[in-house]
Amino acid sequence: MKLDEIVSYFEELAPTAYQEEYDNAGLIVGDASMEVKAALLTLDVTPEVVLEAIDKGANLIISHHPIIFRGIKKFTGSSYVEKTVAAAIKNDIAIFAAHTNFDSMMGGVNLSIARKLGITDLEILQPINNGLFKLVTFVPVDSVEKVRDAMFKAGAGQIGGYDCCSFGSEGFGTFRAGDNTHPYVGQKGEMHREPEVRVETILPKNILARVVEKMIEAHPYEEVAYDIYPLEIPYRQVGLGMVGNIEEPVASVDFLRQVKEVFGAGVVRYTALSRQVIKRVAFCGGSGASLIGKAIESGADIFITSDIKYHQFFDADGRIIIADIGHFESEQFTIELFYEYLLKKFPTFAVLKSRVNTNPINYL
Known part of the structure; x- marks a missing residue:
């Protein structure tokens, strides 16, 4: 191979x-x-x-x-x-x-932690804000389905648990074909007005080039007009850390003992047990101190991670339990x-x- x-x-x-x-x-x-x-x-x-x-x-x-x-x-x-x-x-x-590319995926490093601790209903703790784009193109009416399907097959149109997501609006496109062109519709040298559909869909940046390529291949026009817009919205399939729930609430000290045993931690450093029981768990394999605020916002009872500095433990402030299990241990x-x-x-x-x-x- x-x-x-x-x-x-x-x-x-x-x-x-x-x-x-x-x-x-x-x-x-x-x-x-x-x-x-x-x-x-x-x-x-x-x-x-x-x-x-x-x-x-x-x-x-x-x-x-x-x-x-x-x-x-x-x-x-x-x-x-x-x-x-x-x-x-x-x-x-x-x-x-x-490394951090694998940390950021739903099926990456943090999934292994979730599996070991029986955490379900998983969500990304800090989704990235620059991972999504909107692709817009303008298609003659008779080719809309072909072009749209090509974009979907290339991976575009995924929003959470839904796929094949797009929007279409009708209008008219105008152009005049030059002498050295081969227009799909209209005549060379003459202004042409064509009924078209504005087709737009959403896609992550890592497949942008592939989707554009497949869209152009499926499009009947010799010169394809399209726009690409970066979207400043969270991409909830990619990001740092995770948060989820365990099936039955567990006493805080018992949960910490379980974590220590499962991950073979030589020691677990943790803050005051500000929660009697653990139900909602935030976690980040590797160095996760930057996510303490996000863990608190998520409503988690405990945040499991590593590489927490002395003064960062104070950030728990009675609002969450912070547990440092060790860098190697969290990612092993x-x-x-x-x-x-x-x-x-x-x-x-x-x-x-x-x-x-x-x-x-x-x-x-």
Whole structure:
């Protein structure tokens, strides 16, 4: 199998267009045209993980955290990053990462937390506000269904649980065809007035180019007029964190014990138990301190995340319980999702889970 097939699949699953600005998700080491024999899945890439890949015959490592976030100016082996990348290149091992783009998807990192804790009725805690566009085109009456269907098949028109969403309004388009044109209707050199339908639909930015391409292919006009508008409305299918409900209320301290056990946390740091029972749970795998306000607004009884600083715990202010379970602990089950998605798409491809514990933190 070509590496590009896996890269393309992940781009459909978790488009890099949705990664945070600081991030470096995607193919980091390797040639997209190379043949891959097996993939090793890990949360982090370290020299030990590269050695494991060599030992297991895997020439692709898929990680959650990118091994490189910023540019590297030297390869002297003076840091674990340089050692890791050098070892991968030397042994023809590709490295691919799906990070904050995977964090932001409904089926991403936070889904693994929800599954482990039995949280349902899931919603994105902080939807992105720049992920949707409106595409408008003008179509002769006899071609409206063909053009609209082409846009729908390319993925446009999805609003929550509804698909094939669009709007049409009738009007007239005017044009005059030049000498070197081949007009679908009208005559060269003559002003033409054609009954048309303004067709508009909504779509996420990661499929914009594909939808426009399919729309143009289906449109009968030689020169297709269309407009693209960015929409400043929340895209509730993509964003950071999640919130949902557990089936039966659980005493706060019992829920914290459950969380500690499920995630194998060496310690759980938490604020005062301002709620007697837990019913509504907000959570964010990885560093989620920036979402404390959103968690409170969501009406959650508790917010589970990691990397909370001392003064940030004060933000709970009796309005919510904040529980820090550790960065590694909160994201460790991401590997299970990678495994599930890859085997579903490529059932005969060799996918392996790393046995290296890459958590750099120990607890007494």
